[in-house]
Structure formats: structure tokens, C-alpha cells
Amino acid sequence: MLRLRPRLHGETLIALAGLYFVLFDNAAFWHAAVEAPLRQAGWTASLGVLVFAANAMLLSAVAWRWLAKPVLALLMVASALASHYASAYGVHIDADMVRNVLHTDLRESTEFVSHGTLAALASTLPALLVLWRVRLLRRRPSAALARRLAFVAVVALVAGLAIIGSAREFGTLVRNHRETRYLVAPANVVVSLLKVATEREERGPRFQIAGDARLLPRAAGAKPRLLVLVVGETARAANWGLSGYARQTTPRLAATDGVVNFTHVTACGSSTEVSLPCMFSLQGREHYDARAIREHESLLHVLARTGIPVLWRDNQSGCKGVCDGLPVQRLDAAHDPAHCSGLRCRDGILLADPASWLGDGLRDRVVVLHMLGNHGPNYNERAPPAFRRYRPACASADLGDCSREQIVNAYDNALLYTDDLLASAIESLRAQSSYDAALVYVSDHGESLGENGLYLHGMPWPIAPDVQLQVPMVAWLSPGFAAATHIDTGCLARRAAEPITHDHLFHSLLGALDVATASYRSDRDIFAPCRPTATARGPTQGSTT
Incomplete structure (x- = not known):
């Protein structure tokens, strides 16, 4: 034959x-x-x-x-x-x-x-x-x-x-x-x-955005500001304890004073490749253009140009161009036995060695922590054994081999670990005295866990289910940060149920750091309605381009 x-x-x-x-x-x-x-x-x-x-x-x-x-x-x-x-x-x-x-x-x-x-x-x-x-x-x-x-x-x-x-x-x-x-x-x-x-490869410097960006004057003797932005991975709002999930997957955040949970947040896309560049872009989902986003600077470039040091700490597969040309610490291949085994490091590595990322306390500072989070399909490997509370948990990359209960158990255990890390980060920021500090956490996209036969993420935007697009987001402001920025945290908590999107991130961080530019939109700043003096001392209202 x-x-x-x-x-x-x-x-x-x-x-x-x-x-x-x-x-x-x-x-x-x-x-x-x-x-x-x-x-x-x-x-x-x-x-x-x-x-x-x-x-x-x-x-x-x-x-x-x-x-x-x-x-x-x-x-x-x-x-x-x-x-x-x-x-x-x-x-x-x-x-x-x-x-x-x-x-x-x-x-x-x-x-x-x-x-x-x-x-x-x-x-x-x-x-x-x-x-x-x-x-x-x-x-x-x-x-x-x-x-x-x-x-x-x-x-x-x-x-x-x-x-x-x-x-x-x-x-x-x-x-x-x-x-x-x-x-x-x-x-x-x-x-x-x-x-x-056939997509045109970007060469040379990116096109500048918000070229007029500048830091507004501060009061004499004001502390510098430290903003820690934690970019989550594959966390979906449907399983977020603070947002009403039947399980309390966020027990430490729930017990942490000052945490504001935003309950209706929509992602730019259903995959990291789309959402990560989009959430740091001026275009956002409203004016989504993948090529334009790749060819233009990100929010981080704008902040760095005003003189704010920006650091990207990564435990994932990179920043997708968002941090190009900026200081980057790659931690996904670290050799810390406390957090790493095999080919991966768990997200605790992001908080290790605080001296390497907290800074000198002399100037404003932005630190981005890019998590491995709930990246599938191996959810069970994302959390250390101490956080594997829900059992039995799926331990296979072939999710079809597991029951939906096992898949959800493994996924929720990973959320418990994310909750612990966020609460620990807030504790570290509360303990330091060099900065007025704040933390913002938002996931890049959600995840399907077997609903309608779908798993993982990455569905095309027009048909992506809500569980892939609705994501958790929390903010914590130290009393000093809230006072310095005139943000009423009680007002923020009351408004946290209003629908927002990833498109708000660009303008909210500009506002929180008092960066003035004509590109800023106060209607996209989640803090603006809770800053009575925002018009007088905050960034100016401007166009979207």
C-alpha cells in the first residue's frame, strides 16, 4: 500500500x-x-x-x-x-x-x-x-x-x-x-x-498625543504622588465578590477601608492584544482604530513627558507597545523560589523587593503592575495552595475534561489570590510615608467559563459575551492623596455603580495626577464629579483628538 x-x-x-x-x-x-x-x-x-x-x-x-x-x-x-x-x-x-x-x-x-x-x-x-x-x-x-x-x-x-x-x-x-x-x-x-x-509595521517614534501636557503647580511643601495602576488579567466582574457574586472572592478588599468598587465596567476588547493598548490610548473603544493606537503614544508616554517617572513591572507577556521606550522590569522569568516554579512566576513577584519599585519619594511616580492574574486555561496554577479554597478544582488545560463546577472553583481560587495581592499592595502604600499614594486596579478583559459552550476569551467584539467584556475595577486613595487632589471619596463610592469603560482610564489618571492638556475630557474622568474644584485647578476641558 x-x-x-x-x-x-x-x-x-x-x-x-x-x-x-x-x-x-x-x-x-x-x-x-x-x-x-x-x-x-x-x-x-x-x-x-x-x-x-x-x-x-x-x-x-x-x-x-x-x-x-x-x-x-x-x-x-x-x-x-x-x-x-x-x-x-x-x-x-x-x-x-x-x-x-x-x-x-x-x-x-x-x-x-x-x-x-x-x-x-x-x-x-x-x-x-x-x-x-x-x-x-x-x-x-x-x-x-x-x-x-x-x-x-x-x-x-x-x-x-x-x-x-x-x-x-x-x-x-x-x-x-x-x-x-x-x-x-x-x-x-x-x-x-x-x-x-500586511499590516504596516510601525517604525521610528510614535506619533505624539497631548503635546501640550504639563503638570499643574502644587502647593508649597506638597508631597509627591505615587499612583500604582494594577492591570489585571482575565478577571471577570461576574465572579468578583465586591460586585455581588455569591461567593466572597474578595474578602480582604472587602475588609480594607477606603476601597471603592466600580460595578459596571466594560473593557475595550475581549483579549489582551486588543484591550491593553486600547485602555491606555486616547482613541479608546469610542474611536477604536487598531493601527492608530499602535502608531500613537500611550497615556504612559504622555505622563513620562511631563516629568513623571513611569515604571512597568510585568509578569505577563509584555505591554503590547504601551510601555515602549519606558523603564520595564520583566519578572515573568524570575528565579524567586517564593513565587516562581517551572516556567511561570505567580503574581506575588510583582510586590517583591518594594525598594525596586516604590521609588525615592522625591517626585511624582507611576508604577504599572501587569498581572498574570486568571490567565487560562491553567487557572489552578495561578494561586498558591493556601488559596485553593474551592474544591474540587480543575487542574487540566483541557477544560472539557472538567466539570463546570471544577473550572469555576479553580478560577475563583485565582481571584482569591488577586484579592490578597491587591490588599497587600494597599497595605504597603498605606505604610509608606514618602508619597500621597493611590491604587487603581482594572482587568484587561473577562473570561468565559463554559457558558453556551464558550471558554477562555478573544471572541470578536460584536459577538463577545458580557462575561468577556465586563471587568472588575477598584480604587483606593490614601487620605493624603484624596485631600491633595480634592477628591471626595464618599462621593466616589456613591457614584461607583454608574457605567464606565476602559476609555475613562486615560482621562481619570490625567485628572488624578493634575496633568493639564487640551486632550483631557472631564466627562471621561471618574474622579471629576467628586472634585468640586476640578474646573478651577484641574486639567482643562478639551477635544478628543
Whole structure:
């Protein structure tokens, strides 16, 4: 059998590969697009033809001569993985998801390798073996081009007939479920990769924003201000104890005086790759433009330009451009036995060695702590054993191997650890006397824990469920910070139930640090309504650009 080496035309091989992808690598697509295949046999057949045609035309463009077999082999592997993750976690493979994959690090990527991943790879072996044995017939370039164009024309005609035959169903799918195109493998992988690859790479300095930014004068003898911004990872508001969750996952924060919890906060996006740059940008979600955000300075660059030292301490996979050119302390690969084991460090490393990040107490200072937080799927590894209160907890990266109760238990245990770290950070800020200090915590995005068959995060914005977009946020101001900034913390607590978004972060931190610029918007400053003198001594009202 293995001695058999079929001789095929390139178009025949493409057609067979297209059929293979339809039958074996699109389970998530079929599940999302067709409710009852047996009762909708005609529509199912038409949709199968369309998926075949899309992949066949795509392969016709990239699978030529000696490249054909290597390209098809790579696509079989990529398609199998994409299908596995789409089925196992409910993710969609769009450009944002591809950026997440390309910009991840070894520590993060290895956490997604499980027996399910290995099984998906193993499933491609028979097809790869057959592909290896195939010999492609050769033609003159002109004849090969003519045959390929004819093949594409026939495929396009067949696709057109399929659309005409099921025009009503196809129109409904396009209008109401456009996101299903991100499940068609391997077209989703190839198109998303091409989109990311053709994006203009930023070179040189970023475009300046808020060029007029300046620190407002302070009273003689005023203490410098220290603002610690803690960027959470994958914490969702639905499981946040302070926001009414059935479990008290934030017991220490609940017992800490002065903590203000914001109960209705919406993230810029459903993934770190989108949310992190967005929440530090002037554009925000209101004027979201991924390229513009990448090409322009972030809030941190504006603060640094006014003379405020800014430090980014990272226990994740980087700042996604937000801190480019600024001091950065990478802690995710530290060798502190108290907080690190294997390839990862737990978030306690962010508070270690306070002297390295608290500063000298001579000038205003901003410190950003970027957490590993509740990054999945290995929630159980995010919290030390002492915080694994809820049991049994899922200890597998294949979340499908665990019950929803086990998944939620592991997730909530990680939140308990985040709560402990935030309360400890507040204690440290309360204990020091060099600064008027404040802490703001906000998560970058939420998480799905099995609702409607979805896990993890990263769903396209238009269809992302609330649990991936609604995030926790808290603020704590020392009495000195509140007095110096004229912020009424009682007023802030009363207004904390009002809806806000990540777009408020940019303007709120400008206001809290008394940075004046025409780019500031008081209507996006969460502190402004509770600063009676904000108009007189705070930043000026200005435009959004």
C-alpha cells in the first residue's frame, strides 16, 4: 500500500484537500452554522459546497508546483489545531486571535499543549502520509496557468449555483451570523495571517498625543504622588465578590477601608492584544482604530513627558507597545523560589523587593503592575495552595475534561489570590510615608467559563459575551492623596455603580495626577464629579483628538 504513489494534477490534489477540510476540520463551523443537518439537507449541502469552494480558491492561489505539498501539509496541521481550539474553547480565528498567538511567549503557549492538542495533531498523520506519497504531474507554465484558471472558474460557478439554490438561508447567515466565517478552516487561518502580515509595521517614534501636557503647580511643601495602576488579567466582574457574586472572592478588599468598587465596567476588547493598548490610548473603544493606537503614544508616554517617572513591572507577556521606550522590569522569568516554579512566576513577584519599585519619594511616580492574574486555561496554577479554597478544582488545560463546577472553583481560587495581592499592595502604600499614594486596579478583559459552550476569551467584539467584556475595577486613595487632589471619596463610592469603560482610564489618571492638556475630557474622568474644584485647578476641558 505504501508503495503506491498516485500521480495527480495540482487541481485534483487541491480538490481532494478542499474536501478533506470540509469533512474533518470544520466541526465548530458546522455546529455554529447548521442547527439540524438532517432536516436542512439542502442547505447543509449548499454550505458544504461553499466551504469547499472558498478553500479550493484559496488553495489555488498558494499551492503551486513544488510549493503545493509543503503548503498543504502546513495548512493541514494549522487547520487541525484551529479546529481543535475552536471546538474545545469556542474561540474564533480572526486577525486579533492570530496576533494573540504570534505575540505570545513560550511560557504561555506551552500551557495550551494538552492531550487534546496532541490528538488533533495525530489526526493529521494519515492525511500527511497520503500527501507525502502523491506525485504531482508537471506541465508547462502556460498550460498550468490555463488549467488553474479554468479550475477556479468552475469552482466559482459551482459556488454561485450553491448560493442561488439557498439564497434565503445564505442571506440569513450573512446578516445574522457573519462571525461564522472565522470558523471556516483553513481559510480563517490564511486570511487572518495575511491580514496581520500586511499590516504596516510601525517604525521610528510614535506619533505624539497631548503635546501640550504639563503638570499643574502644587502647593508649597506638597508631597509627591505615587499612583500604582494594577492591570489585571482575565478577571471577570461576574465572579468578583465586591460586585455581588455569591461567593466572597474578595474578602480582604472587602475588609480594607477606603476601597471603592466600580460595578459596571466594560473593557475595550475581549483579549489582551486588543484591550491593553486600547485602555491606555486616547482613541479608546469610542474611536477604536487598531493601527492608530499602535502608531500613537500611550497615556504612559504622555505622563513620562511631563516629568513623571513611569515604571512597568510585568509578569505577563509584555505591554503590547504601551510601555515602549519606558523603564520595564520583566519578572515573568524570575528565579524567586517564593513565587516562581517551572516556567511561570505567580503574581506575588510583582510586590517583591518594594525598594525596586516604590521609588525615592522625591517626585511624582507611576508604577504599572501587569498581572498574570486568571490567565487560562491553567487557572489552578495561578494561586498558591493556601488559596485553593474551592474544591474540587480543575487542574487540566483541557477544560472539557472538567466539570463546570471544577473550572469555576479553580478560577475563583485565582481571584482569591488577586484579592490578597491587591490588599497587600494597599497595605504597603498605606505604610509608606514618602508619597500621597493611590491604587487603581482594572482587568484587561473577562473570561468565559463554559457558558453556551464558550471558554477562555478573544471572541470578536460584536459577538463577545458580557462575561468577556465586563471587568472588575477598584480604587483606593490614601487620605493624603484624596485631600491633595480634592477628591471626595464618599462621593466616589456613591457614584461607583454608574457605567464606565476602559476609555475613562486615560482621562481619570490625567485628572488624578493634575496633568493639564487640551486632550483631557472631564466627562471621561471618574474622579471629576467628586472634585468640586476640578474646573478651577484641574486639567482643562478639551477635544478628543
